[in-house]
Amino acid sequence: MAEGQSRPKLNSTNKDAHLIMSTRFQVIVYQWLKAIQYWLLPPTCIVCMKAGNQARDLCLDCEMSLLRIERPCKACGLPLPPGNYLSTSCGTCLAFPPHFRRLIAPYRYIPPVSSLVASYKYNRKLVNGRVLSQQFSKHLHMQYQADNFPVLLIPMPLHPARLRQRGFNQANEIARYLGRDLDIPVSRNLVKRSKKTVQQTGLNARERARNVNAAFEIKHGFRFAPETSVAIVDDVVTTGSTASELAKCLLKAGAREVHVWALARTVA
Template sequence: MNHKKINKIKESIISLLWPEVCPFCQKVCRDGICKECRKKLELLKVREPRCMQCGKQIRSVEQEYCYDCMHTHHYYERGLSLWNHKNPVNQSVYQFKYHNQRRYGILYSQELVKGFQKEIERWRPDIIMPVPLHPSRKRKRGYNQAQILAEEIGKILEIPVDSKSLIRTRKTSPQKKLGHQERKKNLKHAFAVKHTFQAVKRVLLVDDIYTTGNTIDAVSNVLKQKGVENVYFLTISIGQGY
């Protein structure tokens, strides 16, 4: 029996033991996201006009950039997020991140591709890279949620994924507990790129949440120091900023 058949049998057993559930309400649902949650998510969708840099929803087309981006120098070019980080999205992402709901990542990735395939094709990334976790945190959690997203998006769009070249060199305090300036300080020298990395022109970074952009910026900065020309990002959700 070949590997494909074995994997299909495994998947069938898993789906019998753990039926598909909606990642936003946990009700059994074969369609991924249930109809009720689809309606809620529609209201949380980040819509145009968006900030031309971080992709956050803004009040008017004339504005072009959100307050954060007008007052901050970013190292990345552009980014997009699917939903505003509010209930039930924030609860769902929390489960995905901290409670081993890895399967949610497949559904989030499908939604990201459905929502942003045209933009990704316009960016023409050479590779996709997940924002890394510190090794000790990854060991404790058992996985990196950003890597699950990156690999799934790469598989759908047939874009190579590099989840080894970017590393987290310093165990930082959780960003959500810190203020804006503390976040920047917290991430100083937190990331590095392995010497084996072969610089490409365009990188697409993938993470779960974008808040102030300090994490994406810190990673973008080290990539650009290694010769990457353009950095873009995708996240499931985005915060309201400052």
């Protein structure tokens, strides 16, 4: 540029063109990075270790082999008894409704899902959590076609002693993935686990209720805005008593309704 000549100012058309160019550049860089990642780390199925389907770490055969819960009760997520085509809830939920309105868990907690969840939870194999959350997100989209998504996700809290021992809360990671995918905020610090409970499996109804009674504490003085519906997010639901106890606390704090979202559920 000649001396004394001023640099031409960008008018709005120039600015727009500039912006489009930089966005195009970002897209090209992103596509290149994805291609390099694909070449360096090609998608591998987390179940059979063969090549994944498209860009996912799961192959089509293994995706089909993950056992889903067919015709679940809308309230507790357990399969409805055969021949029950008139009701969407099971007899137990009609007689003793849980504190949550609906429980959604796509998979039965049996192999390979149970081993995928176990190595995610205990050996921190995060890819398993990510792939199962991707599948779960697709399932949730179908489940809420005629219904609004809850407006807040609350990961099932771990007791601080268990969190120290495990190093991370598996439910936080699932909630973070679903929150990002479904565009729902996640609240990780609203509820604390104030009591170290034991495994619910093997306890009778009264022991289960005693075990989880007063297990949660909501931030002092917190109230939900009117009409707030929330979803508790967890990896596995066994009896549903823990989720029901947390749902009770959330309803007490003013939530309109509580849903429970878990990757898998034990079916007796």
